Amino acid sequence: MAALAAVAAALTMTVAGAAPASAAPSTVVGVASGRCLDVIGNSTASGTGVNIYDCNGQANQSWNLTAAGELRVYGDTMCLDVVGQDTTAPAALQIHTCNNGANQRWRINSDGTVTGVQSGLCLDVTGEGTANSTLVGLWTCTGRNNQKWRTSAGSSDTQPPTVPGGPRVSNLTCDSVTFAWNASTDNVGVAFYDIYHDGQQMKTVSGTTLSTGLTVVAGATWGLYVNARDAAGNVSQASTTVTITPPQCQADTQAPSAPSQLTASASGTTVTLRWTASTDNVGVRAYDVYRGGAKVGAVNGTPPATTFIDSGLAGSTSYQYYVVARDGQANVSARSDTATATTGAACGNPVCTVTQVATDTDIPWGLVTLPDGTILYSRRDADDIIRLNPATGAKTTVGTVPNVAGTDGEGGLLGLEISPTFNSDRWVYVMHTSPTDNRIVRIKLENDRLDTATEQILVSGILRNKYHDGGRLRFGPDGKLYASTGDAQNGDHAQNTANLNGKILRINPDGSVPSDNPFGNQVWSYGHRNPQGLAFDSQGRLWEQEFGNSVMDETNLITRGGNYGWPACEGTSGACGTAGFIAPKRTYPTADGSCSGIAIVRDALYVACQRGTRMYRAVISGSSLTNVQTYFNGTYGRLRTVEPAPDGGLWLTTSNTGDKDSTPNNSDERILRVTLGG
Structure with missing residues (x-):
């Protein structure tokens, strides 16, 4: 990312007798x-x-x-x-x-x-x-x-540029496209334009450039947009999105060969499949796994692996499987031979059974279990909160959160948490995007309804943008509320400890700043890009899950005042070896990650991933993550939120449709209950 400076022109002249006025101090x-x-x-x-x-x-x-x-x-x-x-x-x-x-x-x-x-x-x-x-x-x-x-030293400019208009594409080929837009305006001047696809920065050009060539991937559907940035580091809201799907570079009608030598072995209620790789004239890109004639997962990669773990099955049951191979142009092979496995009578695996408890037409984002065992969950684009009885599947809308606004991307109604003393005070904590910012509020839940007259705004002024809005809330064992905030598509925010973006925040339940916070404000740690998952282990330590840009995502162990390196450092790349930057405990290639939620149960960390369409499980050993295993690889699609369930299991939600817009009720999502074993 291009380094930012405070002003573009020299400030060298002093008016005789004038005081040397200065702006707010900065690092x-x-x-x-x-x-x-x-x-x-x-x-x-x-x-x-x-x-x-x-x-x-x-x-x-x-x-x-x-x-x-x-x-x-x-x-x-x-x-x-x-x-x-x-x-x-x-x-x-x-x-x-x-x-x-x-x-x-x-x-x-x-x-x-x-x-x-x-x-x-x-x-x-x-x-x-x-x-x-x-x-x-x-x-x-x-x-x-x-x-x-x-x-930002010396800058008295706090006004961002206007939104770039008229984004459009031309000259689309299998590996390139020309992207153009109309100029933004600014009170001082536009210095840069930052071009993104789906939250990942692709390129930065000068403020006088209104068109640029981009490298794209054949067959991949991307949403392109642009932000304007001035010399003081102020970033506009994003342009509207232009969706592209580049054509293939060459016609390919030849299907891969069928996978061979498929085997299936059961351990408890988990079945492991293995097979010999297919061949293809261009290249195999995925294997689809079928159980009983229905697709239950996929293995992707270049080349993809030739193993698959099918978890959460019923005990003492016989299952039949076959596998097919796909290439980059969706040519599908013949089926492999069938393999059969019979599960054990009881679950001896870390992950046992999965039960669907509800579906929703919007995206379940924040989720919390109430003391009586029912669930509250937020619907990101519909702006309301649902109470779900997981035993019966009955749902009740408890109310709409005031002043929520989407961003045509990742913003909207996000994290939920309840007070540690909910039975007596009835406070529900919410993080959401408004028309002007991201904010944390609390509202009382009385008689199964949100009493919006009780709403209190605890933290406001957290910058918003189309992507990178963070949003997770979690009370710690110290009684403080922790919140994850994104960098609002401006990495410089992440290193500025006076700014609330690209941070983990820590506040008292009433919104005041704890006296032992490291910087005298709400900031607890900094140098984050787009953190979302938050969870505490049995030692009271805070773990965090963070989206990288295009190289790797990361799981971090958060320390007071710690600097986690963004934008100079992404995962372990860039300047990540520099002393002073805290290294992640685990990284994931973005193709296998894009993980949003985490939960800790019996000191095992569970990570829900979207692009990776899987759940990771890792054992917390000291300050390390060990024995990492992958579950549900493609079985349920994109996984958004994972939370502890009251019986020692997990709640797990999907985020498959309508994930990159702010249109309500254009989704088809599941809320799942996962039973855990030993």
Whole structure:
């Protein structure tokens, strides 16, 4: 992602007698290191040098760019200063009493560099280092990442550009397309356009570019859209979506050969299938697995694996299977031979039986079990909350949440949680998108109805966008409410601890900020892209599930004040090895992941995945995830939410239709009950 700067033009002129007005303070974060520009030792003495150090929210990392072009620290008393007014590389830096000297004036440029007005040299992390305490000085500008910085210092511009209009495509081929749009407007000027498909960033172009070529995948249906971004880092709402399905690059009418040597073996109520790979003139892309003549799963990949685990079966029952192969143009092979397996009398497996308890025409998103064993779940695009009796399947609408608005993407009515003292106070906690922001509210559930007159807005001002809205809520064993927020399609938010986006938030039940939060606001951890799953283990530790961009998704163990690296780091790629970034406990290729919900039962972590159409199970051992197993691979399609059930099992919901729009009741989803074994 392109580094952001606060202003595109130099601020070098001072009006005689005018005070050097400044905007709100900001961190200045190195792109290569993810660490903050830092006054050594937190000293306020003139002559103290500067280095990079883990961002900690302290005053020695809080900088203002004034109208005079000064970078001031410790309020308005000290300025970033070139030692001896040196104008040749290398030049040392220090803080010094502000004196209006030319060696204390700076330009923050649109490419992320910071240059000295007097010298024209770039702010440079010495030796391209990324470790804590690496000195920062001036050096000849090279364009390398050790000279690029992310900051909103000096920007008084908080107005985002308008939505780009008229998105359209032309010249669609099997591997490319031209994507164009109408210009946005901005009070200062549009600096960049960011192009996405389905929440994944594809490309960034300049603010004067209104058309660009994109690389696409034959046969894959994508939704293209564009955001505008100004030099201060303000991002517009997304354009409308243009759906494309590129044609195949070559005609292929030849089906794969039939899978061979299919075997089926039962262990408890789980059956494992194995077969010998098919061949194809172009390439096998998937195997479809049939049980009793009905498709129950799929194995995808290039090439796909040749094993499948069928879980949650009835005991003492005989099952017959066959497998077919598919290529990239949906040519289907003949059937394999049939294989038969008989399950055991009792479940000796981690996952035992699956029962469908309800269906819905909208997307079940948040789900919580009430003390009496019934369920509340939110319908994302319909804006209402349903009470479900899982024993009978009876459903009751308890009310519509006020002021919910979709985003034609992932926003809407999202996470649900109930108060730890629900029986006495009746509070239901909701995270949702509004027309202007994302927010956390609470409403009382009285006599099986939401009493909207009791609504209290606990947190507002969390930026929204088409995608990356986060949304999960979870009370911790400390009695605090934790919430996951997305970066609103602007990765720079994730590293700004004064911003609520790209974070895990922690608040008291009444919405106030706990006194032991690390940054004096609602932020508990930062450097997240689009976190959704939250769950606590038996030790009271918080685990989190996060969507990556195009490389990998991740499961994290969250620590107070921790920096998880986005946007410099995605999973274990990019600058993820940099000290100060906390590494994930597990990563998943996005094709096998796109996981939204997690649950922990008896210290086993369950992960519900959408694009991967599967559920992972991993044993929590110390601070590691071990013995990872895959269940329901394609059996139920895209899995959205997984939550603990009162009997030691799981609730599991699907998200197969209408998932990328805000149209209510255009889905066909299931709510499942999963019985767990040993």
